[in-house]
Amino acid sequence: MSRSPSLPDRPHRDIDPDLPDDERLEALRGHYADLVDVHEQLESQLEEAEDRRQGLREKVDRVERENETLKSSSLYIATVEDVMDDGEVVVKQHGNNQEVLTEVSSRMADRVEAGDRVAVNDSFAIQRILDAETDARAQSMEITEKPAVGYEDIGGIDEQVREVREAVEQPLADPEIFEEVGIEPPSGVLLYGPPGTGKTMLAKAVANKTDATFIKMAGSELVRKFIGEGSRLVRDLFEMAREREPAIIFIDEIDAIATTRTESKTSGDAEVQRTMMQLLSEMDGFEARGEIRIIAATNRFDMLDRAILRPGRFDRLIEVPEPDRDGREQILEIHSRGMNVADDVEFAELADDTEGYSGAEIESLATEAGMFAIRNDREEVRHQDFLEAFEKIENDDSSDVVSSAGYFYQ
Numbered sequence: 001m002s003r004s005p006s007l008p009d010r011p012h013r014d015i016d017p018d019l020p021d022d023e024r025l026e027a028l029r030g031h032y033a034d035l036v037d038v039h040e041q042l043e044s045q046l047e048e049a050e051d052r053r054q055g056l057r058e059k060v061d062r063v064e065r066e067n068e069t070l071k072s073s074s075l076y077i078a079t080v081e082d083v084m085d086d087g088e089v090v091v092k093q094h095g096n097n098q099e100v101l102t103e104v105s106s107r108m109a110d111r112v113e114a115g116d117r118v119a120v121n122d123s124f125a126i127q128r129i130l131d132a133e134t135d136a137r138a139q140s141m142e143i144t145e146k147p148a149v150g151y152e153d154i155g156g157i158d159e160q161v162r163e164v165r166e167a168v169e170q171p172l173a174d175p176e177i178f179e180e181v182g183i184e185p186p187s188g189v190l191l192y193g194p195p196g197t198g199k200t201m202l203a204k205a206v207a208n209k210t211d212a213t214f215i216k217m218a219g220s221e222l223v224r225k226f227i228g229e230g231s232r233l234v235r236d237l238f239e240m241a242r243e244r245e246p247a248i249i250f251i252d253e254i255d256a257i258a259t260t261r262t263e264s265k266t267s268g269d270a271e272v273q274r275t276m277m278q279l280l281s282e283m284d285g286f287e288a289r290g291e292i293r294i295i296a297a298t299n300r301f302d303m304l305d306r307a308i309l310r311p312g313r314f315d316r317l318i319e320v321p322e323p324d325r326d327g328r329e330q331i332l333e334i335h336s337r338g339m340n341v342a343d344d345v346e347f348a349e350l351a352d353d354t355e356g357y358s359g360a361e362i363e364s365l366a367t368e369a370g371m372f373a374i375r376n377d378r379e380e381v382r383h384q385d386f387l388e389a390f391e392k393i394e395n396d397d398s399s400d401v402v403s404s405a406g407y408f409y410q
């Protein structure tokens with residue numbers, strides 16, 4: 001950094017007051033000339049300082065812009081395969097599996113290890129080592145130690161609850177019985193049916209009942225959000241379950257990774273295929289009597305690749321249909337349990353009116369009825385509020401209700 005120039009000395013002259021006038025005038029002129037000289041020096045120093053300030057400002061602006069670009073430019077995800085002695089590493093980019101030999105900055109050199117997941121820039125220089133939080137693994141899974149859903153919160157699908165308890169809960173709670181009888185419990189359970197009918201709730205309720213960790217992964221996210229990461233994330237999913245057993249793995253929208261093979265050979269399809277193959281191989285190498293149970297859900301049963309339904313894979317199929325009249329009444333009661341409901345509310349009548357509604361839609365009906373009570377300045381929810389809520393839902397999105405009622409899942 002350049003140092004500031006030192007200031008010129010302050011001009012000083014002792015002028016004897018007894019000097020004759022002309023000599024005193026001469027001396028004063030000399031002093032004035034010194035002052036003008038110093039003034040000029042100071043002025044040019046000030047000018048230089050201004051120039052330097054301007055130069056620094058421009059530099060700061062440039063660094064700030066570079067910083068912004070660095071922050072906002074996209075980075076690719078790769079895995080460190082090998083760390084050499086000379087400070088070079090081999091990284092393998094996810095997605096295209098391209099292997100590259102790259103250098104590591106001295107700042108990173110002693111922190112990078114083989115197996116680390118890293119973010120690399122366009123020229124493959126390692127920018128960051130990904131920790132658990134930035135890791136796609138953590139982002140793509142929802143992990144709940146004890147989901148707050150019980151069987152008593154699920155209405156209208158008693159038979160499905162019974163089947164799920166038998167296929168998932170019992171092998172976890174009482175594995176010896178399967179050993180004694182000498183049979184293997186079902187490997188995986190597939191819940192299929194229209195959206196919003198309680199499939200996720202069922203999986204959560206089993207986890208709650210068995211004190212198992214609930215680990216959810218959405219098939220659609222695997223292939224859309226974490227492109228190139230699918231098969232690795234599936235491996236991570238099972239590893240995570242093994243670390244936290246007993247555990248329930250819940251794969252929602254499994255159709256996104258297990259669709260019938262198409263003829264097209266785009267790279268996207270190949271990626272989906274790889275993800276599914278990984279899932280199948282994880283399931284094939286799975287200890288059926290272990291402490292991890294797998295539940296998958298889909299509302300596109302028709303699209304599923306039959307390979308996932310083979311014995312040892314998702315070999316127990318449970319259809320979760322839309323609730324019937326009694327089911328709708330039960331679900332209405334469940335979702336009104338915490339509400340201040342007036343005596344005039346006839347759940348049976350509302351159940352008659354809501355044919356084709358899923359559990360999720362019935363839940364919105366109850367919430368909407370509560371909103372009408374609030375709008376009318378009441379703390380109590382009356383039958384009329386439910387009717388108005390019903391009308392609003394029908395008018396707002398009648399198309400949604402119809403489409404979900406007629407959803408193609410068989």
Ligand SMILES: Nc1ncnc2c1ncn2[C@@H]1O[C@H](COP(=O)(O)OP(=O)(O)OP(=O)(O)O)[C@@H](O)[C@H]1O
Pocket residue numbers: 153154155156157194195196197198199200201202252297298299331334358359360361363
């Ligand atoms: N049978 C039911 N009993 C009580 N509530 C239900 C039922 N089905 C759905 N609900 C309500 O709807 C919400 C959504 O349900 P859930 O997520 O279990 O549906 P899903 O079948 O998994 O849907 P999707 O296929 O869209 O994932 C639940 O949180 C719950 O409030």
